[in-house]
Amino acid sequence: KNEVEQSPQNLTAQEGEFITINCSYSVGISALHWLQQHPGGGIVSLFMLSSGKKKHGRLIATINIQEKHSSLHITASHPRDSAVYICAGGGADGLTFGKGTHLIIQP
Amino acid sequence: GAGVSQSPSNKVTEKGKDVELRCDPISGHTALYWYRQRLGQGLEFLIYFQGNSAPDKSGLPSDRFSAERTGESVSTLTIQRTQQEDSAVYLCASSSRGDRVWETQYFGPGTRLLVL
Numbered sequence: 012k013n014e015v016e017q018s019p020q021n022l023t024a025q026e027g028e029f030i031t032i033n034c035s036y037s038v039g040i041s042a043l044h045w046l047q048q049h050p051g052g053g054i055v056s057l058f059m060l061s062s063g064k065k066k067h068g069r070l071i072a073t074i075n076i077q078e079k080h081s082s083l084h085i086t087a088s089h090p091r092d093s094a095v096y097i098c099a100g101g102g103a104d105g106l107t108f109g110k111g112t113h114l115i116i117q118p
Numbered sequence: 119g120a121g122v123s124q125s126p127s128n129k130v131t132e133k134g135k136d137v138e139l140r141c142d143p144i145s146g147h148t149a150l151y152w153y154r155q156r157l158g159q160g161l162e163f164l165i166y167f168q169g170n171s172a173p174d175k176s177g178l179p180s181d182r183f184s185a186e187r188t189g190e191s192v193s194t195l196t197i198q199r200t201q202q203e204d205s206a207v208y209l210c211a212s213s214s215r216g217d218r219v220w221e222t223q224y225f226g227p228g229t230r231l232l233v234l
Contacts, residue, residue: 015160042220052207054225061220097160101219104176105151108160 017109030085072082122226141210150215168216
């Protein structure tokens with residue numbers, strides 16, 4: 012059974028800080044997805060990656076296949092980045108989800 | 119275009135009653151997924167439909183749970199004889215080709231179910 016572990020569970024930071032959320036995953040996962048769940052509940056896909064690094068605006072996702080580890084970074088964080096960030100691993104049985112990181116950015 | 123829609127947004131029911139939750143996927147998407155999210159927990163896979171193939175029901179927690187999909191459109195998740203532990207947000211997602219590893223899934227807003 013595939014497993015995905017995220018850390019930290021909760022993170023509170025000040026506006027402008029650089030944010031890092033970590034995700035470790037098990038053998039059998041080929042692709043790593045990062046999702047954002049807004050306070051209202053809607054889930055949006057941010058990135059899918061299997062190697063290297065992807066960037067979209069202030070969001071950067073990296074993956075190290077050998078170490079089975081991925082990170083999501085937010086530069087120049089803003090209160091509107093407050094959300095739950097979810098790491099999900101794609102394998103033969105579909106997506107396995109982490110429990111999420113609850114991020115609060117204070118003004 | 120329109121995203122994934124779900125109804126109802128919220129449902130409060132009494133223990134032992136049956137409930138039906140509906141999902142309208144993005145038009146043209148062949149794959150449809152149901153997930154459950156209990157308070158403070160990660161998303162749990164329930165069931166996956168892909169085109170005319172037999173659905174993957176491996177995530178359904180008990181025989182009280184069932185789901186149907188009409189062609190490549192609407193899906194209904196039914197929970198019979200609801201229990202308090204069924205209280206959760208039920209999320210539906212769709213994707214265009216049904217690649218469960220690589221493809222982006224588009225999520226609906228969810229149905230919040232509370233069983234009293």
